[in-house]
Structures are given as C-alpha cells and as structure tokens.
Amino acid sequence: xxxxxxxxxxxxxxxxxxxxxxxxxxxxxxxxxxxxxxxxxxxxxxxxxxxxxxxxxxxxxxxxxxxxxxxxxxxxxxxxxxxxxxxxxxxxxxxxxxxxxxxxxxxxxxxxxxxxxxxxx
Amino acid sequence: xxxxxxxxxxxxxxxxxxxxxxxxxxxxxxxxxxxxxxxxxxxxxxxxxxxxxxxxxxxxxxxxxxxxxxxxxxxxxxxxxxxxxxxxxxxxxxxxxxxxxxxxxxxxxxxxxxxxxx
Numbered sequence: 001x002x003x004x005x006x007x008x009x010x011x012x013x014x015x016x017x018x019x020x021x022x023x024x025x026x027x028x029x030x031x032x033x034x035x036x037x038x039x040x041x042x043x044x045x046x047x048x049x050x051x052x053x054x055x056x057x058x059x060x061x062x063x064x065x066x067x068x069x070x071x072x073x074x075x076x077x078x079x080x081x082x083x084x085x086x087x088x089x090x091x092x093x094x095x096x097x098x099x100x101x102x103x104x105x106x107x108x109x110x111x112x113x114x115x116x117x118x119x120x121x
Numbered sequence: 122x123x124x125x126x127x128x129x130x131x132x133x134x135x136x137x138x139x140x141x142x143x144x145x146x147x148x149x150x151x152x153x154x155x156x157x158x159x160x161x162x163x164x165x166x167x168x169x170x171x172x173x174x175x176x177x178x179x180x181x182x183x184x185x186x187x188x189x190x191x192x193x194x195x196x197x198x199x200x201x202x203x204x205x206x207x208x209x210x211x212x213x214x215x216x217x218x219x220x221x222x223x224x225x226x227x228x229x230x231x232x233x234x235x236x237x238x239x
Contacts, residue, residue: 033226043212043229056223089164093227108154108216110227112166 002026004113006092012119013082021077021116025094032075033095033110034067038088046090049075082120089115123148125215127230134203135238141188142198142233144213152218155189156227157198161209169211172196174218200235208237 005024013019025032034046045059049069060066064083069075079086093110125146134140146155157169172180172189179187184201200207210232217224 031225035227042231043227045226045228048225050225056225058223059226091164091166093166108218109156109168109171111168112158115164117164 004092004094004111006090006113006116008116009114010117010119012121015084015120016081018078018080019082019118021079021090021118023075023077023092023094023113025073025075025092026111027073029094029096029111030072031095031110032069033093034075034077035091035093036061036088037091037115041088043091046077079118082118084120087118087120089117091115123150123153123215123217123228125213125228125230127211127213127233129233130231131234131236133236133238134200136203136205138203139199139201140203140235142200142211142213142235144196144198144230146194146196146213146215148194148215148217150217150219154216154218155187155196156214156216157185157187157196158212158214158229159207159209160212160232166212170198203237205237205239208235210234 007022030051032049035043036046037043047067048056064080067077093112095110127144153174155172159167159169170180170182170185172187179189186199188197212232213230214227216227
C-alpha cells in the first residue's frame with residue numbers, strides 16, 4: 001500500500017514569509033509525528049497527534065510553529081514569519097494506534113515520509 | 122530526559138566485510154524500545170532493526186544484528202557481508218514504553234555516515 005507522503009518535496013521561501021508543509025499518513029494510522037532534521041541539531045521531535053487526544057506539542061521550538069490534523073488524517077505544519085534557522089528537512093511519520101485497548105498489539109514502529117526540505121533565504 | 126549518543130560520525134568498510142556501528146543511551150526507565158534507522162540520500166528513513174528492552178535475545182534481521190547490553194546501555198549494530206546498497210546515514214533511536222503523554226516520540230542519536238568501498 002501507499003506509504004507516508006509529504007508535500008512539497010522542496011520549498012524555498014524568503015525570510016519572514018509563512019509556509020505550510022503537508023503530510024499524508026498511511027491509511028488507518030492514528031498516530032502522526034513531525035520531526036525536524038537540521039545540520040546543527042540533528043533529528044528533533046516537534047509534535048505528536050494520536051487520534052482525538054490533545055496533541056503533544058512539547059517539541060515545537062517557538063510559537064511561530066503550529067500544526068493541525070484534520071479528520072484524523074492529513075496534517076499540516078505551519079511556520080509563520082520564517083527565519084533562516086528554520087531551514088531544515090521536516091519529516092513526518094505515522095504509526096498504528098498504540099496500546100492494547102485498541103485490540104491491536106502495541107506497534108511502536110514509525111513509518112517515515114520522504115521529508116520536505118525547507119530553505120529560508 | 123533520555124539521550125542517545127553515536128560516537129562515530131563516519132565509518133567505512135570494504136564491500137563484503139563486516140562493520141559495527143556504536144550507540145549508547147541514557148535513561149532511567151527499565152522498559153523501552155531501541156531502533157536502528159537507515160537514511161539513504163533519498164531522505165526516506167527506513168527501519169533496519171528493533172529491540173525490546175525486556176528481551177534478552179539480540180534481534181537479527183538477515184545481515185543485520187544488534188548487540189544489546191542493557192546494563193551498559195549499549196546498542197550496537199553489526200552489518201555482515203556489507204553491500205553497496207548499505208551506504209547511508211544510520212541513526213540509533215530510543216522510544217519509551219511508557220503510555221504517558223510525551224513518551225511516544227523517538228529520540229535520535231546524531232547519526233553515523235557509512236561508506237561502502239567496492
């Protein structure tokens with residue numbers, strides 16, 4: 001089946017502009033994660049969505065970053081007033097519902113998309 | 122907070138030889154999962170192998186195996202019969218087994234770039 005998809009593949013924007021990055025998780029996966037991969041900071045967790053629960057936003061670096069997940073599927077990561085330090089690859093991952101209450105064995109594997117390379121000039 | 126350390130920024134190996142990538146981690150938890158992910162130039166993170174901390178037996182997946190030393194908090198990856206297609210960045214990652222909010226994220230090491238010499 002189809003894997004995690006992300007768009008755009010590459011995005012170049014001017015400093016101060018807003019950008020939106022999109023993630024389409026694997027169908028049926030209820031958990032969705034955003035990570036950022038940059039030269040200086042390595043791979044960092046940004047935000048996590050699980051079903052209808054409140055998202056874990058603990059990794060968002062500033063209030064310029066926000067994300068939403070509509071209908072429990074597609075997610076959009078928005079960066080407002082972009083700065084040069086926002087330049088990075090933004091990776092999205094999804095996984096099936098976590099926990100025995102789902103009736104499905106705990107599945108801890110995260111399936112990653114190809115990422116969006118963001119360059120802020 | 123948990124941390125993961127990969128002390129080898131770069132490694133190289135001759136094709137068909139064996140190479141071991143190192144990873145150590147720090148945690149106060151007793152139940153967790155460890156992973157090795159491969160990232161080729163395409164940027165796609167691919168799961169290579171995983172280990173549950175409660176399992177004493179080391180995980181193996183074809184040419185890939187791990188040496189999991191829980192007391193030493195060490196989790197190395199051994200690649201046997203290296204192939205040109207194994208060339209990539211390799212990331213070691215930790216995930217808590219806790220169900221509490223904030224525990225589901227992966228914590229990654231800095232990565233090791235593996236080069237395969239023909």
